[in-house]
Amino acid sequence: MPKRVTDFIPENHVCYFIANIAEKVDFEKINQIIDEVRKENSDTKNESKIRRSSFKLLKEACSGPRGKQRVLEKLEHAENELEKTPQKTVGLTDPEARWMKNKKHQWELSYNMQIAIDHDHGIILASSITQDPTDYYQLIPQI
Structure with missing residues (x-):
């Protein structure tokens, strides 16, 4: 029976490399560093050195x-x-x-939602959500 995560992952896979590193890391030390960085950046809005999602991922791995x-x-x-x-x-x-790009012209991770309506009756005729960042190819699927 496999005892390590790496027993399930091919050796040439990036996750194998990460798993090997994770097994050798001193998580107590990482938690101390995370706390120090948080204290240093507590007065900034976006924690400039490490983003919140990175903290969550590190904490979960630890x-x-x-x-x-x-x-x-x-x-x-x-x-x-x-x-x-x-x-x-x-x-x-x-x-x-x-x-x-959102309506404020800022880049964000998002989806592109399309809606076709009957203007006279106010009825939604079709809707879809895509990963395409532009509307160029979205008219035909809505018809």
């Missing part, structure tokens, strides 16, 4: 073997989504979302 396994699953899912998109990054909290 929580024990189950936490490590969940983090590895998230990383593998994110890696699979990254292969599907021409974009260079994906989010770890929602890997299916794509980078898009």
